[in-house]
Amino acid sequence: MNTKSFNRKTWLGAMFTFVLxxxxxxxxAFKPAKPAVEKKVQPSLYWYSISPTNTLQAQLNTSPxxxxxxxxxxxxSLTNCKDETPKVCIIGYDSEQTLGTSIPSSVANDHSIRFSR
Incomplete structure (x- = not known):
């Protein structure tokens, strides 16, 4: 057996293994880290029922x-609505509101609970 050939094969095999x-x-080692999932904090709001004419009908809670x-x-729990449809069931505000005030045409998702199907 040729020892030069054997040594070269051994050396190449070792180098290949090292590189692998x-x-x-x-x-x-450099696998990108998964982004941290940030949970959005919901605002504490005063919640109001809405009349058929889209005005504030009654305040449902005394503290946000x-x-x-x-x-x-x-x-x-202030409602049995399950937030499943586009129509607003109750609406929330950062501060207390005057009853009879019209609700805005578009309401942020975290400031409304929508009707159930």
Whole structure:
């Protein structure tokens, strides 16, 4: 057996193995980190029922609370609406409002709970 050929094959095999391990190591070492999922904090609002003429009918809570707390099965449920349709069931404001005031034509999702299907 030719030892020069054997040594060259051994050396090439070792180098190939080293390169393969190095490439795999670098691939996993510099794998991009997953972006942190930021949970949006819901605002605490005063919630109002709406009349058929789209005006504020009645204030439903005396201290501000979030949308999740106000929905059915929430910590302080104010409605049985499940937020499934485009039509607004109750609307929330950052401050107390005057009853009879018209509601805006477009309402932010976190400031409204919409009717169930």
């Amino acid at each position: 391990v190095a490439v795999l190591g670098l691939t996993f 609370q979030t949308k999740d707390d106000s929905m059915e099965n929430g910590a302080n």
